[in-house]
Amino acid sequence: MVKRVIVGAHYGLRDWLAQRVTAVVMAIYTLIFVLLLFVSRPITYTSWKALLSQGWIRFATFLFVTSILIHAWIGMRDIWMDYVRHTGLRLVLEVATILLLVGCAGWAMQIIWRV
Amino acid sequence: MPDLAANKKRPLWYNLSPLSLPLPGLVSILHRVSGALLFLGLVWFLFLLDMSLSSDAGFARFRGYVGHPLVKLSLLGFLWAYLHHFCAGIRYLFMDLDKGVDLDTTRKTSYAVLAVSLVLTAVIGAKLW
Numbered sequence: 368m369v370k371r372v373i374v375g376a377h378y379g380l381r382d383w384l385a386q387r388v389t390a391v392v393m394a395i396y397t398l399i400f401v402l403l404l405f406v407s408r409p410i411t412y413t414s415w416k417a418l419l420s421q422g423w424i425r426f427a428t429f430l431f432v433t434s435i436l437i438h439a440w441i442g443m444r445d446i447w448m449d450y451v452r453h454t455g456l457r458l459v460l461e462v463a464t465i466l467l468l469v470g471c472a473g474w475a476m477q478i479i480w481r482v
Numbered sequence: 483m484p485d486l487a488a489n490k491k492r493p494l495w496y497n498l499s500p501l502s503l504p505l506p507g508l509v510s511i512l513h514r515v516s517g518a519l520l521f522l523g524l525v526w527f528l529f530l531l532d533m534s535l536s537s538d539a540g541f542a543r544f545r546g547y548v549g550h551p552l553v554k555l556s557l558l559g560f561l562w563a564y565l566h567h568f569c570a571g572i573r574y575l576f577m578d579l580d581k582g583v584d585l586d587t588t589r590k591t592s593y594a595v596l597a598v599s600l601v602l603t604a605v606i607g608a609k610l611w
Contacts, residue, residue: 387578390571397568412541415534439524442517448493464521471524478532 386441389434396431420482432475436468509592513570516563523560558607565599 403424409415418424443464451457503511534544547553573591577583582591 387575390575394568394572412534412538415541419535435524439517439521442514443521446514446518452495467525471528474528474532478528478535482535 389438392434436472506592516567519563562603569595
């Protein structure tokens with residue numbers, strides 16, 4: 368008989384899947400972006416701005432930033448869970464991670480949409 | 483009634499230091515280290531992106547800033563972190579699909595991940611330096 372201790376609703380499957388889906392999004396974005404850099408070679412402010420202000424690139428960059436937010440949260444949470452044994456300290460670090468990531472995502476959006 | 487005593491014993495921590503780390507293990511811990519590095523660099527990357535896109539003068543300031551040897555060296559480190567995390571991540575995605583999970587293949591692919599990310603870092607770094 369399998370004795371299974373029920374500790375949650377989904378055993379972390381949702382996070383596991385989210386980490387993989389966001390990884391694929393970021394990998395595809397990286398390849399496209401590197402290709403664009405090779406093709407357009409934005410060595411001036413005007414060309415750099417022109418590259419990042421295109422509508423579909425803004426859309427893709429938004430997906431990239433959102434993916435970082437989710438992916439980095441899951442990764443950092445795993446690190447805190449593995450190495451920080453003190454529950455209170457771990458909670459503080461997890462909350463700090465979320466606040467930093469959400470703040471960074473907002474900042475990134477402001478940078479991209481201001482251009 | 484679930485056995486709550488068993489629940490209390492989790493999570494478990496093992497002392498793994500007497501074991502020597504195999505190559506796939508090295509790729510694994512470097513995947514974690516590179517991920518943590520990229521997280522720590524996040525604010526700095528945004529600072530750089532913000533500067534480069536702020537104005538004509540900002541872009542010139544950005545070019546001067548990333549021209550500094552120490553900044554270049556840090557960026558090279560982060561470039562390696564990104565490439566390693568990228569390559570190792572793709573390896574894990576294939577393993578999730580049950581591809582290349584036998585011992586011989588995992589050793590070969592972990593060697594490939596280490597080599598490809600280091601070589602790419604050197605090539606891109608040399609081109610941009």
